[in-house]
Amino acid sequence: MAEIARRRPPSYTRHVEFVIEGLIRLCGVSAIIFILAIFVFIGKEGIGFLLRNVLPMLVSIDWSPTAEPPVYGILALVVGTLWCVGLSLCFSVPVGLASAVYLSEFASDRARESLKVVVELLAAIPSVVWGFIGVMILNPLLQKLGAQVGLNGLNGAIVLALMTLPLLVSLGEDALRAVPESYRQAAIAMGATRWEMVWRVLMPAAQRGLLVAVLLGVGRCIGETMAVLMATGHAVRIPTSIYDPVRTLTATIAAELGEAVRGGEHYQSLFALGILLFAVTFVVNFIADRTLRGRRAS
Amino acid sequence: MTRVLFLSLLATTACSRPDKNGGEADASRPVVLQAKGSDTMVNLIQRLSEEYAKVSPRTVVAVTGGGSGTGIKAIIDGTTDMAASSRAMKDEEKAQAEGKGIHPVETTIAFDGLSIYVHKDNPMTQVDFDTLKLIFGSEGTAAHWKDVGVTMDCGNGDDAIVKVGRQNNSGTYEYFKEHVLGTEGKFTSTMDQSGTQQVLDVVGTTKCAIGYGGMGYSNPGAKHLCLAKGKTDACVEPIEQNVLSGNYPFSRALFIYTNGAPSGAVKEFLDWSLSAAADKVVAEAGFVPTPKSGAAPAGG
Amino acid sequence: MSEPIIRCRGLSLWYGSFRALDRVSLDVKPGEILSLIGPSGCGKSTLIRCFNRMNDYPYVRIEGDLQVAGYDVTSRQTDALALRRDAGMVFQRPNPLPLSIRDNVLFGVRLHAPRTPRSVQDGLVENSLRAVMLWDQVKDRLDHDAETLSLEGRQKLCIARLLPLKPKVLLMDEPCSALDPDGIGAVEELMGSLRGAFTQVIVTHNMQQARRISDRCVFMLMGELVELGPTAQLFTKPVDERTARYIEGRYG
Missing domain, CATH: 3.40.190.10 (Periplasmic binding protein-like II)
Known part of the structure; x- marks a missing residue:
């Protein structure tokens, strides 16, 4: 004991502790500062415009920021975004949750490990590559299936679904695995089949966790940019068919921000779109967070 | 990109x-x-x-x-x-x-020279500014190929025109708008691409598409149209000598x-x-x- | 002497290469309470789990002959779901499902008889909860989450949910080990009241409990059935010396 004490004098230890603690605190505080800074930056550029134009923005479907006079209707963009997200959930939720159930309840250890690698690989594919997949593979495929234009809302939705699948599968699997083993035993011991056990016990028990997975998937969909820019056809319109091209909020920002004159109305309008997106994803994540908290509390 | x-x-x-x-x-x-x-x-x-x-x-x-x-x-x-x-x-x-x-x-x-492109299977060979306005203008009435006198089947008997254009802050977009739709004019909903090559890629793979873009591009599935100013005018091919001579109505x-x-x-x-x-x-x-x-x- | 409801002959079980049961033979009579005692790891839980095929894992191998409520348990062709309906199990930790009290009681009914009319369901819920002496306590909050019950209440509910299926056998794997003394008393009282109506097999590490409630008692050691006899006799005049030593408290 005495030897150890001599080798590490208390003052030295105290200084090292102090420095490390300071660094950790700095990291934590800087994360908060960065987020606030981003918020302030986006807010500063766009909030004035948003407040001045909120009503015309919300009622018009015409987005012509470079026309004379410019029109900043975002209705079609909002509908386009929701359209893509909604359609993509129709694919990703059933498939994602089914895969999660398979991985957590039915797959052998070896199958699970290899499938998880595949899922992680899916997650590692960059957004632009998904865009290419939309353009090069889905585009002709959808045309063969009868779509006039291969780059359309459905294309974007499929790409989004593929992108959100890894998230849904891994979070869904976590949620299912968090269900106590005793529930499974109880159901099996009463003569439930594996499937009945999943459907009647696991699903209700993992409800919140699965909902969180879906909500985070929604957040991911709303925020996704590059892939939808390439796959959706990028046309401002209210879709009437799943084969109609659409345009999303994010794609609009990505396509136009580089060319808008800094400080101009068009530039500000894009930041206003940014605020809107920020607000929507914030609300979605907030709900997800509350849902998760609810689960922990109960 | x-x-x-x-x-x-x-x-x-x-x-x-x-x-x-x-x-x-x-x-x-x-x-x-x-x-x-x-x-x-x-x-x-x-x-x-x-x-x-x-x-x-x-x-x-x-x-x-x-x-x-x-x-x-x-x-x-x-x-x-x-x-x-x-x-x-x-x-x-x-x-x-x-x-x-x-x-x-x-x-x-x-x-x-700004070119008008259609799919290679499109029987159309020439187009004039008024027709373009009908197709691309927000007040335009041409939603189907039959509205501009072209018989097309894009699958399922449908012949809706797929309109492909450039992003609203490209020079090409401005240029087309000014010359075809007028300064006060507005586009109808188009598929806005981020470059002429992308316009051609969409047109080349979409049977019922029509698009505009720069002259120096090609795609095996697409062809350009001969362009006339008015319905009665003779059409002019988008080639160098016509641009330089000033005969091509769509050069800049x-x-x-x-x-x-x-x-x-x-x-x-x-x-x-x-x-x-x-x-x-x-x-x-x-x-x-x-x-x-x-x-x-x-x-x- | 009526036909045994559980008939077990030369039953052996291996977890991988570990032999957990060694040629166990025993008969359980209809309506009796049979307790399984023995030190930890003696195989008593493994044995009771065999009775409704809860050991269906790829690394488990079973040999011997086992008939439970008319089912040939070791045969692959046996309908395990039906077997589990007729031989219900209660676990060490109360494990009500994350559903309402009512839905917990009706869980098995919905699995095995999904078209049961609602009026019948209501009757089943009431009778089952009455049988486990829980009805008066929960009749006004049947739609509450089962997790809101006390541990004792939950364990009673776990027994209650087996009853609508009219099982022939209740298998209880240390049903009282998570309960406080009051809870233990209540569950034991309940088991006594179910005597005769159901055959009950109970695993317990509590010799006093085995003594209080069971008609007959089995002592197991290292996967082997050492002694089976009327409870009073096994505890007072054990035949086997190993039983005697265990009862005197020399193991575990």
Whole structure:
């Protein structure tokens, strides 16, 4: 004991502790500062415009920021975004949750490990590559299936679904695995089949966790940019068919921000779109967070 | 794609700006010139800079696209040496530049013909401005090919026109809008692509599509249309001699904007680009070189 | 002497290469309470789990003959779901499902008889909860989450949910080990009241409990059935010396 004490004098230890603690605190505080800074930056550029134009923005479907006079209707963009997200959930939720159930309840250890690698690989594919997949593979495929234009809302939705699948599968699997083993035993011991056990016990028990997975998937969909820019056809319109091209909020920002004159109305309008997106994803994540908290509390 | 490149380059340009407009103290040091703007012109300036490097090896022209608006924005913000634009600067933009102490000077570097493209299976061979307005205008009534007298089947007996265009801040978009729809005119909903090549890719793979874009592009699935001004006028093919002669109704000048009259390395580059030596390069890029007599051609 | 409801002959079980049961033979008579005692790891839980095929894992191998409520348990062709309906199990930790009290009681009914009319269901819920002496306590909050019950209440509910299926055998794997003394008393009282109506097999590490409630008692050691006899006799005049030593408290 005495030897150890001599080798590490208390003052030295105290200084090292102090420095490390300071660094950790700095990291934590800087994360908060960065987020606030981003918020302030986006807010500063766009909030004035948003407040001045909120009503015309919300009622018009015409987005012509470079026309004379410019029109900043975002209705079609909002509908386009929701359209893509909604359609993509129709694919990703059933498939994602089914895969999660398979991985957590039915797959052998070896199958699970290899499938998880595949899922992680899916997650590692960059957004632009998904865009290419939309353009090069889905585009002709959808045309063969009868779509006039291969780059359309459905294309974007499929790409989004593929992108959100890894998230849904891994979070869904976590949620299912968090269900106590005793529930499974109880159901099996009463003569439930594996499937009945999943459907009647696991699903209700993992409800919140699965909902969180879906909500985070929604957040991911709303925020996704590059892939939808390439796959959706990028046309401002209210879709009437799943084969109609659409345009999303994010794609609009990505396509136009580089060319808008800094400080101009068009530039500000894009930041206003940014605020809107920020607000929507914030609300979605907030709900997800509350849902998760609810689960922990109960 | 160019946009991603552009955004990442934007960050680096600010730190890589040696003095190019005068102080050429060290002749051995390479001079990097920034040229930014029109996607239509990226290809052109790239080729010019490659050829120019053979003449003047120490000059490097870094070319980035993003659209004419991007270039003009960059010259206003003072982040580029040359702005490439396929449209003239608007008064509003000039005022903004002056407000920041920038004095943009325009140099015509080449001419471009704007082409109308359709799928190769489309029986249409020519089109006029009125028909284009019916198709692309917000007040236009042509939603189906039969509305403009063309019999098409795009599958399932449907013949709805798929309208493909450029992004609302590209020079091509502005140019098309001004000439076909009028300054007050507005587009109907189109699939807005970020470059002429993308327009052609969509048109080439979509049977019922029609699109507009620069002249120097091709796609095996697409063809261009012969263009007439009015319904009764004879149509003109979008080829070089028709552009230069002023007969092609859809040709335009391509501009380089500099802050103040070009000087130093920028002036040397532009002078060379306008010289007869560069004509071949311009033509190869699919554009029309400036006439060397000094008289600008009509149109555009 | 009526037919045994559980008939076990030379039953052996291996977890991988570990032999957990060694040629166990025993008969359980209808309506009796049989307790399984023995030190930890003696195989008593393994044995009771065999009775409704809860050991269906790829690494488990079973040999011997086992008949439970008319089912040939070791045969692959046996309908395990039906077997589990007729031989219900109660676990060490009360494990009500994350559903309402009512839905917990009806869980098995919905699995095995999904078309049961609601009026019948209501009757089943009431009777089952009455049988486990829980009805008066929960009749006004049947739609509450089962997790809101006390541990004792939950364990009673776990027994109650087996009853609507009219099982022949109740298998209880240390049903009282998570409960406080009051809870233990209540569950033991409940088991006594179910005597005769159901055959009950109970695993317990509590010798006093085995003594209090069971008609007959089995002592197991190292996977082997050492002694089986009327409870009073096994505890007072054990035949085997190992039983005697265990009862005196020399193991575990």
